[in-house]
Amino acid sequence: MDFLNKINKDYKNVSDLVIKNIKKLNIIYLETLADQDKINDYILKIIPKSNIPKDIKKLIPSPNIKDIKKYDDLLLYLNTGFTIIINDKQVIAVETKANLNRSIDKPTTESTLYGAKESFVENYQVNVGLIKRRIKSNALKNTNISIGRYSKNMCSCFYIEGVCKEELVNEIKKKLAKIDIDGITDISEIKKYIVNENKNFFPALKLTERPDMCEDALLKGKIVILIDNSPYALILPAFLADFINPISDNFEKSINVNFIKILRFLCFFMAIFIPSLYIAVTTINQETVPTSLLINFQNQRMDVPFSALMECLLTLIICEILRESDIRFPSSYGSAISILGGLVLGEAAVSAGIVSPIMIIVASLTFISSMIFTDIDIINGIRYWRLLFLFIASFYGLYGIGLALIVLFINISNYEVLNYPYFYPLSPFDLNYLKETIIKAKNNKRSKLLSKNRIKGDL
Amino acid sequence: MKKLLILFITIFFLTGCYNYTELSDLSVVSSILIDYKDEYLFSVEIYEDEETKIINGSGNTLADALNDIYNKSNKTIYLAHLNAILFTKNVNIDEIILYFLRNPDINNNFYLVQINNTDIYSKENIGESIKYILDKKKYPNFFNIASDYINNTKDILVPFYKDKKINAYALYKNNNFINIIEEKDADVLNIFLNIDNQNIYTKCDGGYFVVNIDSSKTKYKINKDINIDVTVYGSISEYNCKLNTMKAGDINKLEGYAKKEINKELTFLINSLKENKIDTLGLNTKIKNKYHKLDKEFYQYDISVETNIHIFKKGFLLK
Numbered sequence: 001m002d003f004l005n006k007i008n009k010d011y012k013n014v015s016d017l018v019i020k021n022i023k024k025l026n027i028i029y030l031e032t033l034a035d036q037d038k039i040n041d042y043i044l045k046i047i048p049k050s051n052i053p054k055d056i057k058k059l060i061p062s063p064n065i066k067d068i069k070k071y072d073d074l075l076l077y078l079n080t081g082f083t084i085i086i087n088d089k090q091v092i093a094v095e096t097k098a099n100l101n102r103s104i105d106k107p108t109t110e111s112t113l114y115g116a117k118e119s120f121v122e123n124y125q126v127n128v129g130l131i132k133r134r135i136k137s138n139a140l141k142n143t144n145i146s147i148g149r150y151s152k153n154m155c156s157c158f159y160i161e162g163v164c165k166e167e168l169v170n171e172i173k174k175k176l177a178k179i180d181i182d183g184i185t186d187i188s189e190i191k192k193y194i195v196n197e198n199k200n201f202f203p204a205l206k207l208t209e210r211p212d213m214c215e216d217a218l219l220k221g222k223i224v225i226l227i228d229n230s231p232y233a234l235i236l237p238a239f240l241a242d243f244i245n246p247i248s249d250n251f252e253k254s255i256n257v258n259f260i261k262i263l264r265f266l267c268f269f270m271a272i273f274i275p276s277l278y279i280a281v282t283t284i285n286q287e288t289v290p291t292s293l294l295i296n297f298q299n300q301r302m303d304v305p306f307s308a309l310m311e312c313l314l315t316l317i318i319c320e321i322l323r324e325s326d327i328r329f330p331s332s333y334g335s336a337i338s339i340l341g342g343l344v345l346g347e348a349a350v351s352a353g354i355v356s357p358i359m360i361i362v363a364s365l366t367f368i369s370s371m372i373f374t375d376i377d378i379i380n381g382i383r384y385w386r387l388l389f390l391f392i393a394s395f396y397g398l399y400g401i402g403l404a405l406i407v408l409f410i411n412i413s414n415y416e417v418l419n420y421p422y423f424y425p426l427s428p429f430d431l432n433y434l435k436e437t438i439i440k441a442k443n444n445k446r447s448k449l450l451s452k453n454r455i456k457g458d459l
Numbered sequence: 460m461k462k463l464l465i466l467f468i469t470i471f472f473l474t475g476c477y478n479y480t481e482l483s484d485l486s487v488v489s490s491i492l493i494d495y496k497d498e499y500l501f502s503v504e505i506y507e508d509e510e511t512k513i514i515n516g517s518g519n520t521l522a523d524a525l526n527d528i529y530n531k532s533n534k535t536i537y538l539a540h541l542n543a544i545l546f547t548k549n550v551n552i553d554e555i556i557l558y559f560l561r562n563p564d565i566n567n568n569f570y571l572v573q574i575n576n577t578d579i580y581s582k583e584n585i586g587e588s589i590k591y592i593l594d595k596k597k598y599p600n601f602f603n604i605a606s607d608y609i610n611n612t613k614d615i616l617v618p619f620y621k622d623k624k625i626n627a628y629a630l631y632k633n634n635n636f637i638n639i640i641e642e643k644d645a646d647v648l649n650i651f652l653n654i655d656n657q658n659i660y661t662k663c664d665g666g667y668f669v670v671n672i673d674s675s676k677t678k679y680k681i682n683k684d685i686n687i688d689v690t691v692y693g694s695i696s697e698y699n700c701k702l703n704t705m706k707a708g709d710i711n712k713l714e715g716y717a718k719k720e721i722n723k724e725l726t727f728l729i730n731s732l733k734e735n736k737i738d739t740l741g742l743n744t745k746i747k748n749k750y751h752k753l754d755k756e757f758y759q760y761d762i763s764v765e766t767n768i769h770i771f772k773k774g775f776l777l778k
Binding site for chain 1: 462480482506540542566
């Protein structure tokens with residue numbers, strides 16, 4: 001009865017708390033979180049017809065009943081949709097969660113031609129099920145940690161025992177346990193508690209909505225973190241190659257897909273330095289362009305009143321605005337953006353003499369190259385480097401681009417995420433991981449950096 | 460951030476030129492024409508839309524004349540895309556070579572061409588068409604000629620432009636203009652120099668045939684005498700003989716005729732070069748390279764020419 005008083009006190013102004021008293025049993029639930037039918041079937045229809053045994057667990061025909069000893073546990077169960085039954089000697093929680101979930105949908109941000117067409121949802125149990133359905137082994141371990149003082153999000157760290165390195169698991173567990181915040185609205189919020197994200201402009205950890213990506217990561221010896229109410233999973237550690245070449249194209253024929261994989265690396269660099277290359281060759285190193293092309297550029301630039309750098313910045317900023325509005329705008333209005341962006345800004349800006357046609361080509365090529373990547377964080381990282389390259393190219397031309405390229409390589413190869421080198425498997429070089437990310441080739445060994453259990457299939 | 464700041468500061472100190480020029484502020488030069496009449500007369504051909512623009516300038520020195528053009532132009536004169544420098548025999552070739560070698564803004568694949576008429580500019584881009592012709596035939600460019608001049612490896616041959624075509628050479632000995640080698644002599648010289656696409660007219664039984672030279676190789680063997688071995692690969696472009704080119708034996712006969720003809724021409728040319736002591740083939744340098752000294756000049760040696768010809772690509776033939 002002590003618990004009942006406490007509940008009455010703690011839930012004073014909570015409108016959806018229901019307390020019923022039937023045959024000296026107090027039945028407590030939150031009607032917004034609990035399923036009325038389940039409460040009827042498991043509790044309300046059973047208790048009035050039955051004699052109350054000493055152990056009330058025997059009375060309830062529910063598959064999921066928990067004994068409660070502590071008041072904190074009682075609150076946790078009550079707030080997650082369980083129905084609490086209290087008598088003089090015993091307190092139990094019966095699972096009566098309402099189904100507040102959407103169904104499993106197709107991936108929207110990481111589309112693929114072949115491969116699984118399902119993505120995570122907001123429900124934690126469904127997400128765990130999607131992973132467990134793929135790895136049917138008791139070696140798949142997970143540790144649950146509750147994060148958030150008020151939100152109490154269930155966070156789970158998945159790994160395959162014997163494949164994933166223990167040190168990494170322990171480190172992540174420690175970091176997750178240390179998190180002390182009011183609440184978490186999305187999994188991306190816990191990234192900053194695991195690594196110092198702002199050390200580099202490229203993303204440190206990989207977010208995915210695809211369970212098959214998680215499966216692949218787990219089998220490679222990585223860790224997957226899931227959190228309640230977030231339709232994304234966090235994969236760590238992540239390397240630059242994982243962002244450029246996700247596994248989604250691995251389902252295609254290797255001889256063809258390798259071309260695409262190498263093309264993606266090319267696009268990574270193209271997205272960074274096409275505008276700077278244009279600025280360098282048109283303002284400083286004009287001698288490097290074939291004469292006929294130079295004269296063509298010159299004729300196109302003749303009517304533009306701005307300098308090439310200003311013109312380039314203007315076009316890139318317009319493209320960024322277009323991209324941002326395209327992401328935020330509801331898709332049902334989407335065509336307005338395409339018409340405005342494509343026709344008005346593209347065609348009219350050229351006719352009005354604000355930008356040259358070649359600049360539109362340069363900007364389009366840059367943005368199309370960067371759109372190859374699914375992770376928005378890597379696109380944003382590329383944008384930062386693109387601007388840096390642009391400014392340095394306007395001062396020093398091709399020489400400047402060479403210098404900036406050296407800085408870029410130093411930056412990437414110097415960056416470490418959770419003590420794992422970010423430029424792996426290129427630096428340090430690892431042929432096994434290279435065969436799984438940068439190219440697709442026959443490989444029967446795990447990466448030495450990620451797993452001590454090197455031989456695949458020896459689980 | 461500190462690293463970036465250091466990088467920016469460092470490159471300001473480590474780099475010299477800040478030469479940002481907008482493309483619309485450039486006058487891209489296609490060719491330069493140089494003449495001398497009491498002073499240097501420069502004409503610069505500039506790309507402008509689909510036509511060209513000519514700016515004339517003059518001065519007591521080459522630098523003065525070019526400076527005059529810089530002053531007359533409302534845009535920056537840009538020489539990095541230069542196609543050709545045309546000059547008359549009134550200008551000293553060594554002055555041109557030395558002046559333009561010193562110019563850092565110039566590219567390294569333009570051509571040096573001699574002309575006899577300064578009134579050649581029209582709406583057509585002359586610089587570009589000269590470069591196109593010379594590129595196609597793989598003629599020596601400015602830097603090849605400058606290299607021969609500086610190292611004194613041979614007597615310089617400069618392509619000679621006349622009537623919108625180039626099929627002659629201006630011959631220089633010790634940097635003095637000697638003569639124009641043209642027509643058949645220039646074609647035969649091209650076989651020695653491996654500049655291809657020459658036609659060799661040869662008589663045969665009952666008619667004639669023309670062999671078009673696709674490629675040629677020249678080997679020099681220097682011992683007690685000099686033996687020049689020329690191998691020519693060609694195809695029959697015109698045929699008016701009784702022999703049947705479908706038969707292997709007859710092809711050998713045709714090769715024999717052509718070989719005799721080419722050998723006669725090559726021997727005639729080499730004898731004429733020997734008589735006039737003109738070393739356009741760089742034979743003295745080859746002798747020096749072999750013996751590390753030059754006891755005898757090349758014209759004191761006996762020179763023989765050996766020719767091999769291989770005719771292939773007979774084409775779609777009826778006989």
